[in-house]
Amino acid sequence: MTAAPANPSGAPSAPDSTPDTATPQAGDPVFSVRNLWKVFGPKAGRVPGDTSLTGLSAAEVRERTGCTAAVRDVSFDVARGEVFVVMGLSGSGKSTLVRCLTRLIEPTAGALHIDGEDVLAMDRARLRQLRRTRAAMVFQHFGLLPHRTVLDNIAYGLEIQGVGRAERRARAAGMIEKVGLAGLGERRPGQLSGGQQQRVGLARALAVDPEVLLFDEPFSALDPLIRRDMQEEVIRLHREEGRTMVFITHDLSEALRIGDRIALMRDGEIVQLGTPEEIVAAPADDYVRDFVRDVPREQVISVRRAMRPALAGEADTGVALAPGTVVAEAIEAVARSGEHVRVVEDGRTLGVVDHARLLAVVAGLDADPGAGTDAGTAPDPGGSHTAGGEVAAV
Numbered sequence: 366m367t368a369a370p371a372n373p374s375g376a377p378s379a380p381d382s383t384p385d386t387a388t389p390q391a392g393d394p395v396f397s398v399r400n401l402w403k404v405f406g407p408k409a410g411r412v413p414g415d416t417s418l419t420g421l422s423a424a425e426v427r428e429r430t431g432c433t434a435a436v437r438d439v440s441f442d443v444a445r446g447e448v449f450v451v452m453g454l455s456g457s458g459k460s461t462l463v464r465c466l467t468r469l470i471e472p473t474a475g476a477l478h479i480d481g482e483d484v485l486a487m488d489r490a491r492l493r494q495l496r497r498t499r500a501a502m503v504f505q506h507f508g509l510l511p512h513r514t515v516l517d518n519i520a521y522g523l524e525i526q527g528v529g530r531a532e533r534r535a536r537a538a539g540m541i542e543k544v545g546l547a548g549l550g551e552r553r554p555g556q557l558s559g560g561q562q563q564r565v566g567l568a569r570a571l572a573v574d575p576e577v578l579l580f581d582e583p584f585s586a587l588d589p590l591i592r593r594d595m596q597e598e599v600i601r602l603h604r605e606e607g608r609t610m611v612f613i614t615h616d617l618s619e620a621l622r623i624g625d626r627i628a629l630m631r632d633g634e635i636v637q638l639g640t641p642e643e644i645v646a647a648p649a650d651d652y653v654r655d656f657v658r659d660v661p662r663e664q665v666i667s668v669r670r671a672m673r674p675a676l677a678g679e680a681d682t683g684v685a686l687a688p689g690t691v692v693a694e695a696i697e698a699v700a701r702s703g704e705h706v707r708v709v710e711d712g713r714t715l716g717v718v719d720h721a722r723l724l725a726v727v728a729g730l731d732a733d734p735g736a737g738t739d740a741g742t743a744p745d746p747g748g749s750h751t752a753g754g755e756v757a758a759v
């Protein structure tokens with residue numbers, strides 16, 4: 366339907382006219398999503414094109430048409446190598462959106478590309494290949510085969526691909542090590558804890574070496590300690606491999622911990638898309654503000670955002686911290702030294718933070734210190750809006 370808007374993301378450009386054969390480049394997005402809709406219900410197809418409906422709330426659309434607009438006019442890019450988190454309350458459209466990426470759910474309207482290739486134009490065979498080898502999904506219910514050993518469960522995806530027995534078992538054995546299940550390869554899933562089972566699910570997805578891992582609330586059934594463990598595991602795997610990940614969660618602390626960028630959904634729309642710091646420091650509206658109200662700001666907001674210009678003499682004294690250092694660390698440095706700290710990049714003092722700036726961050730009185738970047742402006746809810754147009758890397 367609608368053409369892709371001219372690079373609404375400020376980040377990598379949309380490959381709307383890229384030929385399918387193009388080799389992906391480092392800066393190209395993996396997924397590029399433009400004006401995507403998923404409407405469930407009778408005559409769903411008429412909703413996205415009907416301007417008398419598109420401006421209405423999800424509840425109003427339902428009342429008028431009997432349809433549920435689960436994803437509404439969503440646009441974003443997933444950059445190569447990032448952890449892209451889709452967050453929102455139950456029913457906000459997270460699962461529907463992520464399932465649309467590989468057409469496990471068929472989008473109603475919009476444009477969707479992976480590495481420049483039009484996903485909506487893929488035939489069944491190509492789609493199967495997409496799901497098996499390019500964008501593997503890790504589900505909350507791990508879907509393990511109960512009568513198979515852990516090793517054979519991990520090898521299962523390779524078996525479907527037609528990889529020979531010896532090779533798939535060798536590759537699966539490597540994955541067992543990688544996800545911390547060494548020695549458990551011959552057990553059955555029923556002989557494992559929930560966390561261990563989730564690791565098997567993760568290893569199975571990793572074994573096929575997909576370009577993107579799609580996680581649908583994978584850890585929500587786990588108890589908090591094991592959940593934390595698994596989050597660390599994902600972060601570690603991501604650091605080691607730089608694999609692109611799309612991660613659904615309704616848990617804000619999980620999103621803040623693992624996300625390079627977070628798309629916050631409400632009623633099928635993305636209400637804000639940004640780094641954890643941008644979302645916590647500059648919520649797009651009252652809904653987001655409410656969402657992040659209890660976040661310990663000093664653990665998310667960096668000294669780059671908290672700093673003020675150095676006064677005469679200040680640029681030459683004081684402890685030096687990198688711009689990405691979180692305020693919590695700066696508090697410790699200021700408390701120890703009793704004076705301001707400098708924010709230094711490449712040997713240059715960018716600014717300073719003192720007691721007053723740090724307390725303002727903790728108290729939430731630091732509204733829009735990032736003025737001058739686009740961090741303080743109202744974001745385009747559909748676009749991948751990041752301060753300075755940069756995509757944070759882990």
Ligand SMILES: Nc1ncnc2c1ncn2[C@@H]1O[C@H](COP(=O)(O)OP(=O)(O)OP(=O)(O)O)[C@@H](O)[C@H]1O
Pocket residue numbers: 405406433434435453454455456457458459460461462615
């Ligand atoms: N097959 C379907 N038919 C009709 N409506 C659906 C269907 N699947 C999802 N929906 C509706 O679409 C909306 C979004 O659902 P979705 O499952 O994507 O939300 P979610 O954010 O993933 O929720 P949760 O966190 O509870 O899984 C909800 O109103 C849901 O009832």
